[in-house]
Amino acid sequence: MNIITTGVAGTMESSDIIVTVEPKAGEGIDLTLESDVMQQFGKQIEKVIRDTLAELGVNSACVSAVDKGALDCTVAARTMAAAYRAAESTDYVFNEVKKK
């Protein structure tokens, strides 16, 4: 999946996460995460975002996320939605969000 524009999904309300996916020059995922529970779950949230993008075949993107205590399934869903929007793709494949 090619990231061609900025895609955003989610909110900054409690138990949610807002994920912004933008194009990036070159390979790799450049991820900035801000979270209320960084100490406890920062690594896990980052893993869910990276795994979700990898499953979608996104290998170049600038991603920023502001987390307000979202569960993994929410993190994955918001990441997917943001990536589809950033790819301007509507070929959704609604697989069940995998358990991480």
Add this chain to the structure above:
Amino acid sequence: MNFMISEVAGLSGPQLQKLTEFLKSSDLRYEGGAEYTVFLANDEGELLGTGSLCGSVLKYIAVDESLQGEGAAAAIVSKLVSRAYLLGRKKLFLFTKPQNEYMFRSLGFFTLAESGGAVYMENSRHGLDDYLDSLEKGGGVQGAIVANCNPFTLGHQYLMETAAARVDTLHVFVVSEDRSDFSFQTRFELVEKGTAHIKNIILHKSGDYMISHSTFPTYFIKDKLKAEKANSDLDLTLFAKRIAPALGITKRFVGTEPFCRVTNAYNESMKRILPEYGIEVIEIPRKDAISASEVRRALGKGDYETVKKLVPATTYEVITKQ
């Protein structure tokens, strides 16, 4: 606590009054420009929080004390950010008091500069770095001028010629906000044409990183003079700490300001702040006391003879055609 959120595009009549009153109760002042406003109310319809989008700047974010710490500000900012994205505005900014910096940081904003009781924040960690990377670089001893050039006069030309003769590379930042009589595109074109003979000059768009009087909101600073000082301190700190080092600028040139009190105060702040960061400020006496506002006045009256005496031929040609 439960609250209802409603969104209003534009504002008028009772809603505007409601907003103005609510802001007043939070020690803030409504100073116009709200394109899109979020209202947060309880079940009884009592207003408990607001926030507005003005161009790409989030403004007037206020929450009633009873709701603070309940995620109300997050709900408001969230709505404003989503709306801005829908409108295609991806780079967002805000100005706030230092005590609110932490809260906005937790909402995905990053600090660009802090000074004089105000903090300037952007919703991207690398926005400023991307801007700095995109600028053409020079070499040797490098100087800078920041100017609006509304329009480009013989005074600007003289300032740039004099400054360019004293450095190896002269960076000229043309203020890119479109709040002047002449559009950015026209102003930039006039500077390009009027400085074509200066070989060691590099022209830049100021982007969102030079804060002018027109964008800086003063609504959260009570005292007007203090607000002006906060504006210039913030702008100069950002320039000195981030922009100048990225380009290797060690001198900043400015024309003397005999007319405008605000600009003169800005020049004084420049002399106070920039040397702290190792940047020399060089004031160049203004040529024949020419000012762009004088040109605009003459244009307004249709007095083309006066205009002709104040601007280079390249400017005259373009503005009389318009």
